[in-house]
Amino acid sequence: MLNEVLPGLGQVEDSKGAGDRRSSIEPAQPLHSVPARPVAADAVTEMREAILGKLAFAIGRSPANARERDWYAATALALRDRIVEACVASDAAVPNKRVYYLSLEFLIGRLTSDALNNLGLFETTKAALAQLGVALEDVEAAEPDAALGNGGLGRLAACFMESMASLSIPAIGYGIRYDHGLFRQSLEDGWQREAPETWLAEGNPWEFARPEATYTIGFGGSVTMSMASEGVIRRHWAPAETVKAVAYDVPVVGWRGRHVNTLRLWKAEAESAIDLARFNDGDHVGAVAARARAEAISRVLYPSDSSPAGQELRLRQEYFFTSASIQDLVRRHVAERGDVRSLADHAAIQLNDTHPAIAVPELMRVLLEDHALGWEDAWDVTTRTLSYTNHTLLPEALETWPVELMERLLPRHMQIIYLINWMHLEERGKSGQGGAEHLAAVSLIDETHGRRVRMGHLAFHGSRRVNGVSALHTDLMRSTVFKDLHALDPDKIVNKTNGITFRRWLHNANPELTALAVEAVGPGVLDDPSLLRGLDAFARDSEFVRRYAAVRRGRKEALAVIVSERTGIDIDPSALFDVQIKRIHEYKRQLLNILETVALYQAIKAEPHRDWTPRVKIFAGKAAPSYVRAKLIIKLACDVARAVNDDPEVAGRLKVAFLPNYSVSLAEAIIPAADLSEQISTAGMEASGTGNMKLALNGALTVGTLDGANVEIREHVGPENIFIFGLTAAEVLDRMQEPGYAQAAIRQSPRLAAVLDMIASGRLSPEDPGRYRALVDDLRYRDQYLLTVDFDDYWRAQREIDRAWAEPKAWWAKAVHNTARMAWFSSDRSMREYAEEIWRVRVA
Ligand SMILES: *Cc1c(COP(=O)(O)O)cnc(C)c1O
Helix, strand or coil: CHHHHHHHHHHCCCCCCHHHCCCCCCCCCCCCCCCCCCCCHHHHHHHHHHHHHHHHHHHCCCHHHCCHHHHHHHHHHHHHHHHHHHHHHHHHCCCCCEEEEECCCEEEECCHHHHHHHHCCHHHHHHHHHHCCCCHHHHHHCCCCEEECCCHHHHHHHHHHHHHHHCCCCEEEEEECCCECCCEEEEECCEEEEECCCCCCCCCCCCEEEEEEEEEEEECCEEEEEEEECCEEEEEEECCEEEEEEEEEEEEECHHHCCEEEEEEEEEEECCCCCHHHHHCCCCCHHHHHHHHHHHHHCECCCCCCCCCCCHHHHHHHHHHHHHHHHHHHHHHHHHHCCHHHHHHHEEEEEECCCCCCHHHHHHHHHHHHCCCCHHHHHHHHHHHEEEECCCCCHHHCCEEEHHHHHHHCHHHHHHHHHHHHHHHHHHHHCCCCCHHHHHHHCCEECCCCCEEEHHHHHHHCCCEEEECCHHHHHHHHHCCCHHHHHHCCCCEEECCCCECHHHHHHHCCHHHHHHHHHHHCHHHHCCHHHHHHHHHHCCCHHHHHHHHHHHHHHHHHHHHHHHHHHCCCCCCCCEEEEEECCCCHHHCHHHHHHHHHHHHHHHHHCCCCCCCCEEEEEECCCCCCCHHHHHHHHHHHHHHHHHHCCCCCCCCEEEEEECCCCHHHHHHHHHHCCEEEECCCCCCCCCCCHHHHHHHCCCEEEECCCCCHHHHHHHHCHHHCEECCCCHHHHHHHHCCCCHHHHHHHCCHHHHHHHHHHHHCCCCCCCCCCCHHHHHHHHHCCCCCHHHHHHHHHHHHHHHHHHHCCHHHHHHHHHHHHHHCHHHEHHHHHHHHHHHHHCCCCC
């Protein structure tokens, strides 16, 4: 029994002292009882009546003919009422300082389970629905994922919003209310197909339309000058075209419902719905053309990840949501404080990547034109209010816009950028740093590829603080892309390692593991994840480990059902589940994983009678629709799956499955079922990663390179509880200078050579033998991401993992240590650090 191991708790190193330790173990909670609260009968009745009321009067259905979607909407509306009560309380007092988090993406996923968990209404609502003959799981499943983001960057914004609400940091998130979020992915014979995503088709019960919060956004036109007073020239922008930005608010409720923040998403609308004169002239299509053009701005999320979408519409989206947000927050500040000059004292604006970098000239424009500040005052307010988070150092992903496009679309902003740049370069000259090479490096305008505005430099120069998202990434920012700007202002760059919200990625995604943790270390762990450290003492407790493993087993069985339903592939829950789930990108090296899979396949076929560790390789992830190479990698994974899964010689000891349509909800199903987490990017290329954190928290062991936050995960879980392989970031930079590194690596590795031969030969694609020839040639002669160089060490690490899996006691001890030691990666910790060191707002 658990009680027998309690004395072991005395050895816990990191717990908060004896007084905080749990001296009694709570009785076992039924699963899904997080947070554990008694369910009062009248609370259930009240919730049941609230849901029935919404079903009748807001949806217009009777219980007899309500669909699951109707029950979902009724439940969401009933919960929303509860949140509004808390909301009104949060709104009552004007906070001293607000955080404004500007992000082109918020990958929030489903909201009902978040709200239920954070309000502590899970059991109550489940019981209320059960009385109506409805299963809560079915209601939850009827909610479409709000896929307003591509991947990590958008998911980070969602985790940060939840953590700010949980820490009672007054905050508003600003983004775009896309009609169509990230495309739906299906696999047709292994090829990715994209279909539009339609999350708003039946409305969104979580949002409030706020037509009273509407702003005018200009594009194009010209800049005029006037004499404001003797010798003072004022410039005014007269846009040629205007669009309305209309606010839609989604409440973000924090843990235990103590605080509610707002996610304000902007919808684009035309100034007028129809050109009546044209309509009456019989031009029925032309009469709504302007409207279609305006509304196109919030129509679709750009499905590009880590590379700029060079479309004019993308720049229109960026300016649209940035301008609406800046206008909104300045208006609020002036209404509350009277004077725009004190903006920096009461507002901290965080730019999530460079997508909202146009905020620098936009805030300047508003201060100069609408509030008549002088240049120096405006620049002072701007640079004390804004901060910028960098998410990537990949050269192809650093956003730049052609000067010509900026001049046409945003003429006033281009003037302001020129003026900012002129002063910036003047100052360099004055301080004797005026060498042409230095000036070219720090200039906001890149003159080397046509003339383009460097949005990263603009955001950097206009910000008080600039942060990277892991220790390694921040170091590389200082030494590479922002080297010269960093030298000018060495205190500006700070590190803020990413985090994940444990409410979603532990409590909601894995209620079974959460219940076990509560039982072992006490319910305080729900509020203070550092108490997870108490689980260390249970790592070798056979009863605890048996239950920890049983929780995993249950989730693996559930995932096996999903895999079977969605791919037709049967997998064995007792095999090692090896997962790589993330956007498909060459630098993330799904291809390296596939190469190792083929090598393992060949090894099994060469020695079919050895006792191979049964493994299931599970992949999921979307490729940007225009990213041909990434789509071919998906196809290769599917071709390998086809060859391996049905080979009688393999006899089920290796299976490969590619699960279509990766999303937040699918992640919530896969992560608790994972034994092994693949985090194998080329060192120096993954800024942080957050999937790595979700998986380790849930007890998957990581096989990874020393990249992004993997470095810090190793420090926290201990080097004996993670499998590290491959070159370091510094070694990668060196090796890239050596010509012919790929050929050399292949020459030294007969195993790799055999894998490449097999893929190039067409044996995996008999219907199209040349399908992978170019892919393999690229590996042989270029290999930009150093797969060939890391292959042998990756193979070694994987075989070490096979041996570790064969020792269940040691394996589960490692898994428990991972869960126990991941508390630092809570986004609450990230948000506290931002609050203290970047925003300077008080955390309750
Ligand atoms: C966490 C998450 C990501 C980010 O994954 P990485 O492995 O860090 O790239 C992407 N998409 C979804 C749906 C996620 O939940």
